[in-house]
Amino acid sequence: MRLQAPYTAESLEALVARFGSPLFVIDCDLLRRQYRALAAALPGVSLHYALKPLPDTTVVQVLAREGSWFDLATNGEVDLVRNAGIPADRCVHTHPIKRDPDIRHALDYGVTTFVFDNPDELAKFAPYRDRVRLLLRVSFRNPQAIIDLSRKFGCDADAAIGLIEQAGRSGLRVTGLSFHVGSQVGKPDKYVEAIDTCTGIIADVQQRGLPPLEELDIGGGFAIDYLEPAPAIDSFCAPIRSALRRLPKGVRVFAEPGRFICGPAGISLSTVMGRARREGRWWYYQDDGIYGTFSGQQYDKMRFPVEPVRGHDRPRYPCVISGPTCDSLDVIAEDIPMPELEIGELLIARQIGAYTVACATDFNFFPRAKVIAVNVEP
Structure with a gap:
């Protein structure tokens, strides 16, 4: 139609x-327009559509044809992408707090990358140490965001090395870092701060001789127009692109946009x-x-x-x-x-x-x- x-x-x-x-009414032309605009503004960054703001099978299938990956947080979202025919290796599970059945449900589908942010959560993965890759979520409080997601999730940056070392002692592999600077963010400063801090953590891990961190999830939060206009996405992302160039070579970067893609x-x-x-x-x-x-x-x-x-x-x-x-x-x-x-x-x-x-x-x-x-x- x-x-x-x-x-x-x-x-x-x-x-x-x-x-x-x-x-x-979901206008899939606008889904494609938004996806392509963000992909152009963040070249080399894999976009994982976050299902939470609009979990819809047609949306998922349309974005999959655009080349999207997917960010999952619940069993229902796992079931939705599985029923939509999405390969599990194009999904990550980013909810920092999970029950054991949640982990098993995602693993049964084939998702192997998960997020944690504290020692108790880390311990939940011990039975699956040979099957999972972990990203450590770091907190960056952001009063400029309409929704400050780091209030609820993420470890302090100065706790990151200790948690990575604890994971190693438990036989668990931390393959990267994750952050989310909030939702409907009007300025890029906090992204730049978070990327630079994570770049320092990645360098510290290397200097300590720990297994290298190979991935960085820069979250979502890119703003859209409502009653007031949002910044143009290409200019908004320019400082973010510059910060990403300071990462060590070989680090895979991905984002988890939701609102920016489905809102308009x-x-x-x-x-x-x-x-x-x-x-x-x-x-x-x-x-x-x-x-x-x-x-x-x-x-x-x-x-x-x-x-x-x-x-x-x-x-x-x-x-x-x-x-x-x-x-x-x-x-x-x-x-x-x-x-x-x-x-x-x-x-x-x-x-x-x-x-x-x-x-x-x-x-x-x-x-x-x-x-x-x-x-x-x-």
Whole structure:
């Protein structure tokens, strides 16, 4: 099914007439565009799509045809890529905290590269010492990131050598380092700091005569446009490219982007199901909300551009856009400029592919948006 950009009102209305509302649309042309843009900005870096923000079989298969590798964190993600026909040797398992059944499930599929960040986690791999390769995750706290992932995971840089030596005494092989400087990162400085610190750890390992570190996972977090524009990806990555050139020769570098690839590829179509004047403003109630596709506003701290599908040239007034549930938390936007909307009008939200339908619920028995993919073939 083709959907030509820029989308026309007629084409969007036809989709809703066919599939219903609310509707979540994955535009695979945009997936390819984003993947290629990041690959061009980070030449020589293998891109492992992180399934977490949009775990979808079509997304995985489209990206596999682009040459993508895959970053897995749970048994469900392992099952998804296996069912999608992805070879296990194109996957890594990057969750730093796992149960033994999680390790065994990934190993049974054929994944052999895992991440750890502390002694207790390291000990879990002792029964599988002949089957696994380990990456040590290092923490780099980042107040500039919207989501600071190093708050929850990663060891201090000065603890890295000790953990690598402990792994060696246990007969476990640490083959590289990993870090993640956070999500929706606006400046590249922390990537550069992390790469330079890891370069120093790699050199220290070599000087101590320990088995060489051959891999570096630089994480994800590359920002996209929401209500404010993000930096152009090529210029954003320029300092990162320079830092990577300071690594020892032969170190394989990979990244684990999620949001950057899938975020712009998602659009949401919702229908105004009711309206009311309250305290001098129109309130518009649409059939998708905070407990559905717009869950990213709660869990991911993002705000999405929303507009009517038709009538862009009408006068606009501050209004409230609300979701459908009986919960007063279910409000999408306050004082958003909108034309006066009628019941039955369609609204479109853009840049809504990441951490949205992946986090949606059926709260209040309002069903989640139906998910479809368009432009699957180039």
